[in-house]
Amino acid sequence: MKETRPDTNDGRRSIQSVETGFRLLQALVEAAVPLNLRDLAARAAMTSAKAHPYLVSFTRVGVVQQDAVTSQYELGPFALQMGLISLQRLEPVRVALPHVKRLAGQIGHTLAIAVLGSHGPTMIHISEASYPVHVNMRQGTVMSMRHTATGHVFAAWLPHKVAKHYIDREIGDLAVVTSISPDRPDDDALQALAANVRRAGLAQALGNPLPGIDALSVPVFDHSGHIVLALTSLGPSSLFDASENGPLARALLACAADISAQLGYRPSG
Incomplete structure (x- = not known):
C-alpha cells in the first residue's frame, strides 16, 4: 500500500489505496444491483485492470462477492453485517437532534420531535421559538391522532390497523391533552385525510386544535421505510407560513429527508 502525504484538509495521513478501493464499494452501493467488472470499474472511474486486484482482496x-455464473460483483456478507450493525446502533432521535437544532435556529419557530408512545404521538424534544408562543405543549405531550398535524402524519404512514388502534383509544384519554375538538371524524x-397527507408529503393544521396557531408536520423514515418520528413546527397564524409549498414546508421536508437518508432510507421510484 502506498501512504499519502499529510491530507491538506485536516492534517491527518491516510492510505491512498484504501480510498481508491472505496470508490468501487461506493459504486456498488449506489448501483444497488450486481455489476460486471467493466461497468463497475467505469462507475468508479478506473480501468478494469486497476479495479480487479481491489475486487480480489475485497x-x-x-x-x-462474485457470482460464479454471471461473474458479476455485489456487496458481500461482511458488508451486510457492517450495514446491519450500523443500523442497529442508529438512534433516530440521536441522529435527528443536530438537524433539528440547526433548523430551529434558522427558521425561528418552535420545532419539535415526536415519536410514537404508548398513548400516541408524543413530543420528546422541543426547540422553542425565538418569540413567546402561548401553547400548552412540552416534552411528554401526547398529540391527538385526530386533530393535530403531528397525529395526522403518524396516521398517514402507520399501518392502518395500528393507526386505528391509537385513534380509537384516544377518545376519553386524558393523556391526550391536545384532543380538545368536539369533532370526531369517522x-x-x-x-x-391520510391519503391527502401522503400525497402532499406533510400534514397541515390551521388553527386546529388551538385557535390562532398553525402547524406543519413531516415524517422521518428508517431503512425499512417505516415512520420513526415526526418533525413539527408551529407558530401564530400571523407569523407562521403554513402553506404546503412555502419556504418553511420546504425546509422541513429537506431536514426530514436528510435525517431519513442518514437512517438508511432510500425513496422508491
Whole structure:
C-alpha cells in the first residue's frame, strides 16, 4: 500500500489505496444491483485492470462477492453485517437532534420531535421559538391522532390497523391533552385525510386544535421505510407560513429527508 502525504484538509495521513478501493464499494452501493467488472470499474472511474486486484482482496475478506455464473460483483456478507450493525446502533432521535437544532435556529419557530408512545404521538424534544408562543405543549405531550398535524402524519404512514388502534383509544384519554375538538371524524374521513397527507408529503393544521396557531408536520423514515418520528413546527397564524409549498414546508421536508437518508432510507421510484 502506498501512504499519502499529510491530507491538506485536516492534517491527518491516510492510505491512498484504501480510498481508491472505496470508490468501487461506493459504486456498488449506489448501483444497488450486481455489476460486471467493466461497468463497475467505469462507475468508479478506473480501468478494469486497476479495479480487479481491489475486487480480489475485497472478495477474500467478504466485503464483495462474485457470482460464479454471471461473474458479476455485489456487496458481500461482511458488508451486510457492517450495514446491519450500523443500523442497529442508529438512534433516530440521536441522529435527528443536530438537524433539528440547526433548523430551529434558522427558521425561528418552535420545532419539535415526536415519536410514537404508548398513548400516541408524543413530543420528546422541543426547540422553542425565538418569540413567546402561548401553547400548552412540552416534552411528554401526547398529540391527538385526530386533530393535530403531528397525529395526522403518524396516521398517514402507520399501518392502518395500528393507526386505528391509537385513534380509537384516544377518545376519553386524558393523556391526550391536545384532543380538545368536539369533532370526531369517522374512519372514511380519516382515511381520506391520510391519503391527502401522503400525497402532499406533510400534514397541515390551521388553527386546529388551538385557535390562532398553525402547524406543519413531516415524517422521518428508517431503512425499512417505516415512520420513526415526526418533525413539527408551529407558530401564530400571523407569523407562521403554513402553506404546503412555502419556504418553511420546504425546509422541513429537506431536514426530514436528510435525517431519513442518514437512517438508511432510500425513496422508491
